[in-house]
Amino acid sequence: MGKVTATAERTIDAPVERVRxxxxxYVDSRPKILTEHYRDYAVEEGGRGAGTVARWTLxxxxxxxxxxxxxxxxxxxxxxxxxxxxxxxxxxxxxRDAGAGSxxxxxxxxxxxxxxxxxxxxxxxPAGLRRIHEGxxxxxxxxxxxx
Numbered sequence: 711m712g713k714v715t716a717t718a719e720r721t722i723d724a725p726v727e728r729v730r731x732x733x734x735x736y737v738d739s740r741p742k743i744l745t746e747h748y749r750d751y752a753v754e755e756g757g758r759g760a761g762t763v764a765r766w767t768l769x770x771x772x773x774x775x776x777x778x779x780x781x782x783x784x785x786x787x788x789x790x791x792x793x794x795x796x797x798x799x800x801x802x803x804x805x806r807d808a809g810a811g812s813x814x815x816x817x818x819x820x821x822x823x824x825x826x827x828x829x830x831x832x833x834x835x836p837a838g839l840r841r842i843h844e845g846x847x848x849x850x851x852x853x854x855x856x857x
Contacts, residue, residue, distance in 0.1 A: 716836040717817045718843035721808050724854035729812040730788055730805045732854060734759040743849040747842050760784040764792075770838050814850065816843040 722729055732739040737757035744751060749767045756762035762782040769775045778799065780792035792801040798821040806813050818839055 713819050713821065714836060715817060715819045716839035716843065717815065718840050718847055719813065719815045720844070720847040720851060721811050721813050722847075722851045722854050723811045724851075726788070726805060726807045726812045729814060729850070729854055732850060733803050733805055733814070734784075734790060736762045736764050736782070739853060740764070742853055743846050745842055745845040745849065747845075754779075756782070759790065768842075770842065774838075812854075814847055816847065818843070 732743075735758060736753050741751055744766075747769050749769065751766040752764065754763040754765060760783050763779065764782070765777070765779045767775060767777050776794075776799070777796055778792075779795040780801070781795065783791050783793070785791060788805045790803045792803075794800065799818060800820070801816065801818040804813075804815040804817075
C-alpha cells in the first residue's frame with residue numbers, strides 16, 4: 711500500500727485573480743467546469759473557498775465510482791485543498807501567476823490498495839484521473855475566457 715497521485719496542469723490566459731475566484735466558487739463556477747465523470751454535485755455548506763462542504767459522485771470508469779464529501783480549506787492564498795470525509799482522497803488546487811495568465815495545477819492523492827489490485831491501481835489510476843483533471847482544466851479555461 712502506498713500513496714497514489716494524479717496531477718494535471720494548464721496555463722490559462724486569464725488574470726490570476728479571476729481564475730482563483732472561479733476555482734473557489736463551488737456554487738456557480740464549479741458545476742460548469744466539471745466533466746461528465748461527475749454527477750450528483752451539491753454544495754452542503756458555504757460555497758466560496760474555505761469552509762465549503764460539497765459532495766459528488768466521481769465515476770472514473772464503469773467500475774470505479776467514488777462518493778466524495780469534500781471539506782475545503784485554504785492553507786495559503788491561491789491554494790484550495792479538498793479533503794474527502796469518505797476516504798483518504800485529497801485534491802489540491804493551486805492557482806499562481808504565470809505572467810499574463812494563470813498556472814493551474816490539480817493534484818489528487820489517496821492511499822492505494824495493497825496486493826495485485828494496488829499494483830494495477832498505481833499503474834492505471836493516475837493516468838485516468840489525470841485525463842479527467844485535464845478535462846476540468848479545459849472547461850475552466852473556457853469559462854475564464856468567457857468573462
